[in-house]
Amino acid sequence: MTSVAIVTGASSGIGAATARRLAAEGFHVLAAARRAERLTDLVAEITAAGGQATAVTCDVTSDESVARLAEAAAQAPGPVTLLVNNAGGARGLDPVESGSVADWQWMYDVNVLGTLRVTQALLPALEASGSGTIVVVSSTAGLTVYEGGGGYTAAKHAQTAIAGTLRLELCGRPLRVIEIDPGMVKTDEFGLVRFEGDAERAAAVYAGVPGPLVAEDVADCIAWCATRPEHVNIDRLVVRPRAQAAQHKVHRV
Numbered sequence: 171m172t173s174v175a176i177v178t179g180a181s182s183g184i185g186a187a188t189a190r191r192l193a194a195e196g197f198h199v200l201a202a203a204r205r206a207e208r209l210t211d212l213v214a215e216i217t218a219a220g221g222q223a224t225a226v227t228c229d230v231t232s233d234e235s236v237a238r239l240a241e242a243a244a245q246a247p248g249p250v251t252l253l254v255n256n257a258g259g260a261r262g263l264d265p266v267e268s269g270s271v272a273d274w275q276w277m278y279d280v281n282v283l284g285t286l287r288v289t290q291a292l293l294p295a296l297e298a299s300g301s302g303t304i305v306v307v308s309s310t311a312g313l314t315v316y317e318g319g320g321g322y323t324a325a326k327h328a329q330t331a332i333a334g335t336l337r338l339e340l341c342g343r344p345l346r347v348i349e350i351d352p353g354m355v356k357t358d359e360f361g362l363v364r365f366e367g368d369a370e371r372a373a374a375v376y377a378g379v380p381g382p383l384v385a386e387d388v389a390d391c392i393a394w395c396a397t398r399p400e401h402v403n404i405d406r407l408v409v410r411p412r413a414q415a416a417q418h419k420v421h422r423v
């Protein structure tokens with residue numbers, strides 16, 4: 171039977187690339203996000219390429235919406251073996267001194283509580299499959315801090331803490347927990363969301379950087395980790411572009 175993989179935040183960037191890649195690996199992908207039209211297009215694209223996918227409109231900040239995602243998973247045509255908690259993002263680059271409480275709240279709700287809600291809702295199905303994998307897409311911002319990144323680094327540190335805690339709590343059960351920590355990834359929307367649609371500011375982040383990561387690079391890492399033999403747990407995979415030796419050390423030409 172075809173294994174089912176759920177990818178949150180599948181309507182763009184890393185999530186969409188991961189959905190495409192997992193479908194190519196043979197999973198039936200449940201592609202979840204808020205923008206239904208984009209998901210429909212993605213599913214059509216995957217299907218045209220010979221893969222299997224279903225669009226599920228889902229807001230990870232809503233208990234009811236996440237419950238509907240779990241219902242969709244229960245109807246899916248195979249055991250649910252993989253969950254990729256990817257929905258998330260950043261808002262603002264303000265110092266802690268003047269950061270917006272609303273931005274911080276949004277980042278905590280989507281990145282942290284979104285991961286919590288979806289993981290809680292899907293855990294029974296993942297365990298029932300006999301061999302479940304939970305991927306948490308955190309960030310290098312979950313491992314280190316940088317000026318102006320207070321709200322995002324706080325949220326990503328919390329998401330990283332969920333992955334570590336969950337791995338301890340699930341030890342002995344047929345479930346593994348994988349944390350993926352990308353550095354700079356040039357995706358179409360991450361910067362636009364962070365800077366409220368300011369394309370110039372979003373583009374400046376990647377200006378002159380030779381070879382920032384792209385969404386497909388991260389999807390490749392996720393797919394590799396998730397397709398190791400079931401006894402192999404890649405606890406954490408940190409991936410940056412060669413030009414980014416550290417958060418504060420970026421080579422630009």
Ligand SMILES: NC(=O)c1ccc[n+]([C@@H]2O[C@H](COP(=O)([O-])OP(=O)(O)OC[C@H]3O[C@@H](n4cnc5c(N)ncnc54)[C@H](OP(=O)(O)O)[C@@H]3O)[C@@H](O)[C@H]2O)c1
Pocket residue numbers: 178179180181182183184185202203204205228229230231256257258259260280281307308309310351352353354355356357358359360363385
């Ligand atoms: N780009 C980077 O440099 C980078 C680096 C490290 C880690 N990351 C992490 O990687 C993940 C994906 O980032 P990306 O670069 O691919 O950004 P992106 O293109 O902005 O993707 C974010 C995705 O999250 C979804 N989303 C946002 N709010 C949601 C909600 N309430 N419910 C459900 N889905 C929601 C969005 O879909 P809808 O708007 O349709 O809901 C979108 O599909 C994020 O967790 C991000 O923090 C990114």
